[in-house]
Amino acid sequence: MGAGGSLREVSRRAVQSRIARTAEALFVAKGFEETTVDEIAAAVGMSQRSFFRYFASKDEVVLDSVERLGEELSARLEARPCGESVWDSLRRAFDPVVERLADPAVRERDRVLHEIVSASPRLLAAYLGRLDLLQRSLSELLVERAGRSGDEPDAVVVRAIVGGAFACLQAASLHCGTDPEVFGPCLDRTMEALRPVAA
Amino acid sequence: MGAGGSLREVSRRAVQSRIARTAEALFVAKGFEETTVDEIAAAVGMSQRSFFRYFASKDEVVLDSVERLGEELSARLEARPCGESVWDSLRRAFDPVVERLADPAVRERDRVLHEIVSASPRLLAAYLGRLDLLQRSLSELLVERAGRSGDEPDAVVVRAIVGGAFACLQAASLHCGTDPEVFGPCLDRTMEALRPVAA
DNA sequence: CAATGATTGACAGTCACTGACACTTTCCGG
DNA sequence: CCGGAAAGTGTCAGTGACTGTCAATCATTG
Numbered sequence: 001m002g003a004g005g006s007l008r009e010v011s012r013r014a015v016q017s018r019i020a021r022t023a024e025a026l027f028v029a030k031g032f033e034e035t036t037v038d039e040i041a042a043a044v045g046m047s048q049r050s051f052f053r054y055f056a057s058k059d060e061v062v063l064d065s066v067e068r069l070g071e072e073l074s075a076r077l078e079a080r081p082c083g084e085s086v087w088d089s090l091r092r093a094f095d096p097v098v099e100r101l102a103d104p105a106v107r108e109r110d111r112v113l114h115e116i117v118s119a120s121p122r123l124l125a126a127y128l129g130r131l132d133l134l135q136r137s138l139s140e141l142l143v144e145r146a147g148r149s150g151d152e153p154d155a156v157v158v159r160a161i162v163g164g165a166f167a168c169l170q171a172a173s174l175h176c177g178t179d180p181e182v183f184g185p186c187l188d189r190t191m192e193a194l195r196p197v198a199a
Numbered sequence: 200m201g202a203g204g205s206l207r208e209v210s211r212r213a214v215q216s217r218i219a220r221t222a223e224a225l226f227v228a229k230g231f232e233e234t235t236v237d238e239i240a241a242a243v244g245m246s247q248r249s250f251f252r253y254f255a256s257k258d259e260v261v262l263d264s265v266e267r268l269g270e271e272l273s274a275r276l277e278a279r280p281c282g283e284s285v286w287d288s289l290r291r292a293f294d295p296v297v298e299r300l301a302d303p304a305v306r307e308r309d310r311v312l313h314e315i316v317s318a319s320p321r322l323l324a325a326y327l328g329r330l331d332l333l334q335r336s337l338s339e340l341l342v343e344r345a346g347r348s349g350d351e352p353d354a355v356v357v358r359a360i361v362g363g364a365f366a367c368l369q370a371a372s373l374h375c376g377t378d379p380e381v382f383g384p385c386l387d388r389t390m391e392a393l394r395p396v397a398a
Numbered sequence: 399c400a401a402t403g404a405t406t407g408a409c410a411g412t413c414a415c416t417g418a419c420a421c422t423t424t425c426c427g428g
Numbered sequence: 429c430c431g432g433a434a435a436g437t438g439t440c441a442g443t444g445a446c447t448g449t450c451a452a453t454c455a456t457t458g
Binding site for chain 2: 186192
């Protein structure tokens, strides 16, 4: 089935990565809105048209890594045991977000990305849109899981709980830095404060 | 100080309202992305340039009402007593959102707006961006309030709690309709489930 | 009536993004 | 080694959101 010719996919990813790094440097230097796609394409050494063959939009260059983190997060959540509470499963699914920060290189890149995103209202909105999409799919997953284990799940409450967990994640990443020694406890503190009474 | 020449402001609002109603009709009929600003301007009977004198962007036409609701919500929260818990203050601040739905005309408009927003990923993202902005300002307000009443407020936790409350609101407005008899209890149910242990 | 300031339309320009087409490079069986 | 399909690329033209500018109009006020 058409998903993933491995050899070519690798080189595609390599080109995407090259574009992303180049673009991020420009975004940091001049700002996101102030950098045109033409400039990025020229800096990479390709036509504007080709840029859009690797990224569907200018936003995508920055949000692509969020997408990938979302997939991992989704996979982690799916791997959690059915008996575990929704809240704890979510907290564990967030582990990679914290663990990533152990690598200084990753930490630096996250910092840069965060700076770019939070400096542009439009990008920030697009970012939140992605998170919302992710929350929807995680909610569905959890509702289905609850149904499997015999519970009668309340879809609205599950959705609210997932939203609450992401609110904790968002608050932590906003107020605490990218230092894992600070971020982790910070996330735990917020998630303890908001822990649902039952679920 | 420069805020609000009353006479002219009124007529400006009237024009904005006329544009908004016209545009919303077109959005429902053809979809948001498929409706061009030229079409809206022509339908209202003005130049495209003038359209942009009343709304900074096409998004703004739809999100303007969200903005106004946000201001009311902010004012309500500020009016709550300092002694009240953060969570209860937020729940009470949400009251106008529920009460608005008592008026069938308002309910219908909310339904239309909701339909338009949720049908366009870009608009939805912009909407979430506004909510995020609102959450920031409410968080600041609550942190300051907690400081006034002698508590030592934890800004991160407050931010997470505000985010959690909005997650409840969002979940309710997503899963329950615009019927106030359904929406209200739905909101209460989610907010009871997520009520923070202390705060 | 004349001066003034706000509102507007017309026009031109930028930038994100898309579709079409021609060209080249790569790959593969014969 | 060759011929042709497949994939990648550049060029060009076009759409649509948005902005700056300027001249004309309109209402207000002295």
